[in-house]
Amino acid sequence: MxxxxxxxxxxxxxxxxxxxxxxxxxxxxxxxxxxxxxxxxxxxxxxxxxxxxxxxxxxxxxxRDKDLNQGLFELESDRMLDINLNGEVWTKMGSMIAYTGNVKFEREGILSQGLGNLLKKAVSGEGTALTKVSGKGSVFCADSGKKITILELQNEAICVNGNDLLAFEMSLNYNIKMMKKMTAMLAGGLFNIRLEGTGMVAITSHYDPITLPVTPHQPVVTDPNATVLWSGQLEPQLKTDVQFKTMLGRGSGESLQFLFQGHGFVVVQPYEEVVFQNQS
Incomplete structure (x- = not known):
């Protein structure tokens, strides 16, 4: 039973x-x-x-959106930035993909950084256009699916390729820098943005970037199309490789290079991003 x-x-x-x-x-x-x-x-x-x-x-x-309570900038994923807004921040124009809350977007005034930067913007195009985001809420930003890295500057300075800057705090001073030689346009490296002070900044790159140290005894040469950022005390010089120019032709990006000398670092990505040609 x-x-x-x-x-x-x-x-x-x-x-x-x-x-x-x-x-x-x-x-x-x-x-x-x-x-x-x-x-x-x-x-x-x-x-x-x-x-x-x-x-x-x-x-x-x-x-679903995950509130990680990590501060102003959070990574929802490697390719999406969540800004926990309660005040104002700068973002790359066109990078907003969604937001919640009471948020206002205002394109940077043409004279907000002086006549000098106005001239630089006229030459460099939309790559340097910034949007002031103000209010209280969550703002989600991305840039063509590029990988996002958050940096916190502590009274430091960096120079970022104009196309690789996604967002930064108002506490950071910024200035648009231009290469002295206009031929830099051919290499896609005409302008960069110098950030200085204390605050958070979000940069973008194609895939995982690497950092190369620069010393007086070991300068670094990079492809401008693959250069993401460098330390603020460095100023790249445009270098022309005559041998490459002869072998590959005038249009080759590898015939134009950035030469970094001194003390500092430079960050490069495993991808050649030809911004100027894409915009033309």
Whole structure:
């Protein structure tokens, strides 16, 4: 005679001995073997999860906004920046993809940085255009799916390629710098933005960047299209490789290079980003 026929099954015994879940699906199975019941219960559970692997609920849970409480700038992912706005910040024009709250967007005034920078912008195009974002809420920014890195400057200075700057705090002073030689346009490295002070900045790069140290005994030469940023005390010189120019032709980006000399560092990406040509 089966145990279930001689005595009722206690309800407290119908909890899975592994996960503690209560189930009335297989009282008879439990009566024959409590251990078998636990196996049976988990097999059903795994099957249900497998069937629901691509459900809308699972997608929404996986992709929902996560408040990490990490301060002003947070990375929702490697390619999306979440700005916990409560005041003002600068962002790259056109980088906003969504926002919540009471937020206002205002393009930088043409005279806000003086006539000198106005002339530089007229030459360099939209790559240096900034948007002042003010208010209280969450602002999500991205730039063509590029990888985002957050830096916190502590009374420091860096120079960022104009196309690789995503957002920065108002506490940082900025100035648009131009290469002295207009031929830098051919290399996509006509302008950069110098940031100085204390505050947070978000930069972008294609894939994972690497940092190269610069010393008086070991200068660094880079492709302007692959150069992301460098330390503020360095000023790159435009270098023409005559051999490359002769072999590959005048239009080759590798015939124009950045030469960094002194003390500092330079950050490069494994990608040649020809911004000027893309905009033309």
């Amino acid at each position: 089966k145990p279930s026929e001689t005595q009722p099954v206690p309800l407290e015994s119908l909890h899975c001995r592994w996960c503690g879940t209560f189930s009335t699906r297989s009282m008879a199975l439990w009566a024959c073997s409590p251990t078998l019941f636990s196996f049976y219960h988990h097999d059903l559970k795994d099957l249900t999860m497998s069937e629901r692997r691509y459900s809308l609920d699972r997608f929404l849970e996986k992709t």
